[in-house]
Amino acid sequence: MADQTAFTKGHGTENDFVLVPDLEGAHELTAQQVAWLADRRAGIGGDGVIRVVPTAAAGDASVRDQASSARWFMDYRNADGSLAEMCGNGTRVFAAYLRREGLETADEFAIATRAGVKVVRFESPDLIAVNLGPWRLAQPTIARDEGFDALVHLDGHEPLSALSLDLGNPHTVVALPESVDLDSLDLHRIPIVNPVPPHGTNVELVRPLGAGHIRLRVHERGVGETRSCGTGAAAAALATRFWAGDQGEVWTVDVPGGGLRVRALPGQEVELAGPAVLVADGVTPLV
Numbered sequence: 001m002a003d004q005t006a007f008t009k010g011h012g013t014e015n016d017f018v019l020v021p022d023l024e025g026a027h028e029l030t031a032q033q034v035a036w037l038a039d040r041r042a043g044i045g046g047d048g049v050i051r052v053v054p055t056a057a058a059g060d061a062s063v064r065d066q067a068s069s070a071r072w073f074m075d076y077r078n079a080d081g082s083l084a085e086m087c088g089n090g091t092r093v094f095a096a097y098l099r100r101e102g103l104e105t106a107d108e109f110a111i112a113t114r115a116g117v118k119v120v121r122f123e124s125p126d127l128i129a130v131n132l133g134p135w136r137l138a139q140p141t142i143a144r145d146e147g148f149d150a151l152v153h154l155d156g157h158e159p160l161s162a163l164s165l166d167l168g169n170p171h172t173v174v175a176l177p178e179s180v181d182l183d184s185l186d187l188h189r190i191p192i193v194n195p196v197p198p199h200g201t202n203v204e205l206v207r208p209l210g211a212g213h214i215r216l217r218v219h220e221r222g223v224g225e226t227r228s229c230g231t232g233a234a235a236a237a238l239a240t241r242f243w244a245g246d247q248g249e250v251w252t253v254d255v256p257g258g259g260l261r262v263r264a265l266p267g268q269e270v271e272l273a274g275p276a277v278l279v280a281d282g283v284t285p286l287v
Helices: 031-038 086-099 232-242
Strands: 005-011 015-021 050-056 072-078 107-111 118-124 127-134 150-153 158-166 170-175 192-194 202-210 213-220 222-224 250-255 258-265 268-276 278-283
Touching: 015 031, 015 086, 031 050, 031 072, 050 086, 050 170, 050 222, 072 086, 072 107, 086 107, 086 118, 086 127, 086 232, 086 278, 107 258, 150 170, 158 232, 170 222, 170 232, 170 278, 202 232, 232 250, 232 258, 232 268
Parallel strands: 015 050, 170 202, 213 250
Antiparallel strands: 005 015, 005 278, 050 072, 107 118, 118 127, 127 268, 150 158, 150 192, 158 170, 202 213, 213 222, 250 258, 258 268
């Protein structure tokens, strides 16, 4: 019989995850197991899988180095089983799980990720903020009047201009021209980005709605189109802010799964805030 594992299903603005507790740090998940857990037909189903593990027990030495600041490591994997640096919506779901299980009790605490320590803050039961940490333009010397450093190719459209950002994971943000309808875009296929990012990229398609307000669809690296992407929302807001010439520090980002708040912080850091919901618990065999 296959080994049994406990799991919790949760989501942040409908970006959903399977959380697997490994409180002793003894059970690494294989890429095959992750892909099965995330499978929406044969497994539990989710955009990603999060193993809950003590930071001191992490396999990666650079993560273990964070143990003095953060007790718990968010071991995040994409739905296809590949490793990911972090996940903005996933950090809030991870934090909600830690609080529910009594593994963290404060209103503010740090968690470890492959992209470094992230601090989460519970503003209310329904609103969790996370400092995503430093961000940068992939080409820091690019001028605002240039605005773009990549082209994105989608079926049925001319190449679309885009801006590349690094938020601990890679993003390519497309400024949609008025002639392109956001809702009609076909994101079933992976958008082709030129130049090709060395480690892949998330692709955000953005429609400005007004000052400090944008609407977004996203194709996530290793997943496909998702109902929401937290770091993608932050990247889209920061790119739009760059193009617009700084329209303030706080942005509202509408995604298919709900709404998020993005705040530009001093020191070239950025904060993401939104809900996190834990919807189910169970036990499943691991194949």
